[in-house]
Amino acid sequence: MRDRRLVHRLRRGDVDALQQIYHRYKEDLLTVAMSLLGDAHGAEDCVHDVFVHFAEAPADLRVNRSLRGYLVRCVANRAKNVLKRRQLPPEPPTDEPDSTAPCDCPVRCSMASEESRRVFEALAQLPAEQREVITLHLQGQMRFREIAEQRELSINTVQSRYRYGIEKLRTLL
Amino acid sequence: MKSLRQVKRIVGHARLEADRATDERILRDAEAALVKTTHNRPQALPPGPPIWRTIMESKATRYSAAATILIAAALVLSDPLGLFGGRHGVVLAETVRQMDQVRTITHKEKRIFYEMGKDEPWVKADVVRYVSFDRGVVEEQYDEAGNLMARAYILRDPPQIILVFPEEKKYVKLPLADGWARVMNNFTPKAIVEHFKSGRCRDLGHATVDGYDVEGFETNNSEIFPIPESYRFLFPIKDIKWQFWISKDTPFPVAADLEVTTGRGLFTVFKELRITCHDYDMVYDPNIPSTVFDPNIPADYTPLSLESTLKESAAWLGVGALPAVGFVAYRRRHPRGC
Numbered sequence: 092m093r094d095r096r097l098v099h100r101l102r103r104g105d106v107d108a109l110q111q112i113y114h115r116y117k118e119d120l121l122t123v124a125m126s127l128l129g130d131a132h133g134a135e136d137c138v139h140d141v142f143v144h145f146a147e148a149p150a151d152l153r154v155n156r157s158l159r160g161y162l163v164r165c166v167a168n169r170a171k172n173v174l175k176r177r178q179l180p181p182e183p184p185t186d187e188p189d190s191t192a193p194c195d196c197p198v199r200c201s202m203a204s205e206e207s208r209r210v211f212e213a214l215a216q217l218p219a220e221q222r223e224v225i226t227l228h229l230q231g232q233m234r235f236r237e238i239a240e241q242r243e244l245s246i247n248t249v250q251s252r253y254r255y256g257i258e259k260l261r262t263l264l
Numbered sequence: 265m266k267s268l269r270q271v272k273r274i275v276g277h278a279r280l281e282a283d284r285a286t287d288e289r290i291l292r293d294a295e296a297a298l299v300k301t302t303h304n305r306p307q308a309l310p311p312g313p314p315i316w317r318t319i320m321e322s323k324a325t326r327y328s329a330a331a332t333i334l335i336a337a338a339l340v341l342s343d344p345l346g347l348f349g350g351r352h353g354v355v356l357a358e359t360v361r362q363m364d365q366v367r368t369i370t371h372k373e374k375r376i377f378y379e380m381g382k383d384e385p386w387v388k389a390d391v392v393r394y395v396s397f398d399r400g401v402v403e404e405q406y407d408e409a410g411n412l413m414a415r416a417y418i419l420r421d422p423p424q425i426i427l428v429f430p431e432e433k434k435y436v437k438l439p440l441a442d443g444w445a446r447v448m449n450n451f452t453p454k455a456i457v458e459h460f461k462s463g464r465c466r467d468l469g470h471a472t473v474d475g476y477d478v479e480g481f482e483t484n485n486s487e488i489f490p491i492p493e494s495y496r497f498l499f500p501i502k503d504i505k506w507q508f509w510i511s512k513d514t515p516f517p518v519a520a521d522l523e524v525t526t527g528r529g530l531f532t533v534f535k536e537l538r539i540t541c542h543d544y545d546m547v548y549d550p551n552i553p554s555t556v557f558d559p560n561i562p563a564d565y566t567p568l569s570l571e572s573t574l575k576e577s578a579a580w581l582g583v584g585a586l587p588a589v590g591f592v593a594y595r596r597r598h599p600r601g602c
Contacts, residue, residue: 101298104298104301106295106298109291109295110291110295113291113294117282117287118279118280118281118282121280121281122280124280125280126278131280135282135286135289138282138290139290139294142290142291142294143290144297146294146295146297147297147298147300148301149298206274206278207277207278207280210274210278211278211280214275225275229272229276230278236383240381257271257272260271260275261265261271264266264271264275
């Protein structure tokens, strides 16, 4: 079923449409989140927050073109906010589990192949700006122009970040 | 060290797969949020598809935008004589003289609409245009599969614009506003030549276009389509660049290229557009059956009424209202980010 129809049904509160959208795009979104954040729990939480937000205000959805592109952008924005928060001084401890802590729970942790793990580890070694461009371009399938518009950068900046990042990845992979 | 291609492939194929517990957690919370929204805040759900969105997403509207743009282009492009100001030597002087005798023209056109800043075309169309300096202009716009998307009539008597959308079985009739009517009144080869005498024009030299040995001319002049100020929000032309190619063997233009850039307007579906057109297969003084200029609107077609739907959408759309061409338009509020 086409995305537009699913979004239309979702706007009318159709739970089945929400499930279909989730199952259609969950892996793409988790992968993008994982590449940007570098940890599986953070990625899961990021996708979780995006989908909950997505479901909270269906009337506000503004999906003009591709639903996948829209969700990827949402995940990238959310991941960016998470990374910003991580740079702030640590907050007082709470009873909530630390989502950025290494995974020791075999039930909850999402799965990646050995090669995918190596990719995520290599991406984690890149500067955040380069990692973001490479992730959005190669995994999010966004064009350089879209990334530039989204991040309010010049396309030259985006392309040069991509080039530097890819060169570094060649040595890391 | 791996090649660039390998690196791209490996990164592109990396995957994090959600396990069952993750799926359950995310779906449980998202579904709960959706149900809560539905039950507690029904206003968060639209009562039905917003009328404006329906219009914006409908093929008819897209075609309407396209067709209106083609009207603009029609008024501009139907003067393949535009550059013949008599300042370019013998060829143009002869062209002016010959073209002043022309009463009808037909030609084809490849037309591509791009959203500004995007490489992928928004709409691609093949156009057939019939021009009669006595009756008006009729354009038929076909999609890539050869289906008729829209037929546009710009008629002198009575002065009106009619857009017909066969697939949607809809039509729009608009009076030809004063400013446009003035253009139509000036819509003779001689008047257009006079207009261009005052414009700037660049000689592109000799070239071969569509197999013809030609001399080219280029100009930037958007004043030939003087949309009245109060209507400019409908179709805000920013710039027009034309290139005309005149055969060296006959004094007639054999091809024309046009590039129009627009701001956001109602008829551009609030997109900034770049429109490129290539005119070819020009035939001068053909015998065009008069029925071509008779609007043919089947009885089961219904009017595409923008006025009522736009009025109803006023609150949703938010800001500002402007009267024009018999209906009211409102600026669309900016889409929210995620």
